[in-house]
């Protein structure tokens with residue numbers, strides 16, 4: 001039984017009424033890292049009427065995500081997420097209920113686990129090829145590539161095809177840009193520290209306008225999902241014998257132990273897959289490219305490696321990745337410095353607990369600062385440098401695995417424990433294949449006069465570049481490779 005006479009973790013006192021809320025600010029991940037340097041790797045902050053603990057190094061992440069994983073496997077109920085999560089009936093914001101467990105199991109079994117992934121490799125290949133075609137067309141038209149926009153369009157089409165049986169956008173353009181803007185609004189609004197969350201009695205005032213903004217995002221998302229869903233129902237007959245993911249979920253709504261997935265759960269789950277499945281990987285690929293354009297020698301070394309293994313007469317394929325150690329190291333370094341969700345998603349406990357000698361009362365929020373963990377100078381030499389060599393044999397990062405098989409919690413861009421990213425295998429594949437394909441198939445050049453890349457991040461649930469990267473891409477393989 002947790003001993004309530006143990007101390008709470010140390011932390012800043014903040015100001016009367018608001019507590020530490022003003023110290024957190026918009027760039028919560030970096031402000032919290034700064035506070036952790038002063039108060040320690042496990043810190044507690046009173047935010048209005050709520051208590052929040054923050055874990056900022058590997059051993060504190062282990063204490064919460066391994067030792068106390070079951071207690072902290074729930075999610076809080078932030079006002080900003082209520083509408084977009086269909087009142088928390090989705091996978092990402094639900095408490096760890098039997099329905100959540102069943103949805104996660106169906107995702108792993110029918111969509112995101114190793115065997116299921118192999119089944120939809122042709123879809124990924126076809127969309128990567130379309131992306132390469134789009135880049136060639138931009139080259140022929142003498143235009144720079146808006147990397148992030150094209151990645152979102154590509155991944156939304158991959159997710160659309162495998163989840164709900166159809167591509168979402170014909171091509172990159174107005175429609176896909178609207179989708180990207182919806183994602184951006186959702187991920188920015190979803191992470192704002194909302195005064196109403198910490199002062200429930202004045203939540204109805206919606207002082208920062210977050211609730212109404214998120215309701216607008218939800219309505220736009222729901223309109224898109226309704227269109228896709230109706231189309232899906234209309235074309236049910238054409239998929240007999242070849243069901244997509246939604247067909248499989250509909251056919252397995254009740255689990256062996258009786259947990260039931262409702263139609264609203266299905267819709268909310270599709271929404272999760274579109275949001276979590278597109279933005280996260282695109283953010284990492286865009287940052288990795290920005291780092292490589294700042295360090296052209298790294299890009300050239302990657303091109304040399306991919307050319308030696310893949311040649312010049314075809315595009316890179318997922319099956320090449322195990323033979324490309326430098327590509328793997330570049331992507332790990334991108335994930336270390338630029339994890340797409342710097343504070344993961346918030347966790348929540350419904351019971352008192354004792355963690356690492358501290359008392360943590362029930363109804364405490366937990367944030368794990370994976371951004372700070374990836375830059376911890378006690379673990380990473382010269383942590384701010386983009387240096388893929390650290391992950392190669394003999395490098396200090398050699399034993400670190402972003403997917404968590406190393407078990408040391410020093411590099412956890414996908415989180416860890418029972419709430420860790422359910423799409424981590426495919427997330428890693430997206431990043432590796434997209435970085436590899438774009439580096440192998442094109443030479444890259446920044447627009448004249450824009451050689452200084454702005455490396456500021458736009459704060460939010462995800463951490464994209466504040467100024468989107470644009471660069472000219474010139475085909476570098478033999479024409480046969482692009483046919």
Ligand code: HEM
Pocket residue numbers: 091092093104272273276277278280281284339340341344345346347413414415416418419420421422423424426427428431
């Ligand atoms: C580079 C790519 C990705 C990164 C870095 C990433 C990272 C994360 C992180 C940090 C979490 C929260 C873990 C926690 O709160 O403990 C998460 C959750 C989640 N991710 Fe990912 N993710 C990526 C790609 C994907 C993809 C491709 C999908 C699906 C197609 C996906 C689906 C999800 C879902 C559904 C959750 C919620 C899981 C739950 O609450 O049980 N992610 N991801």
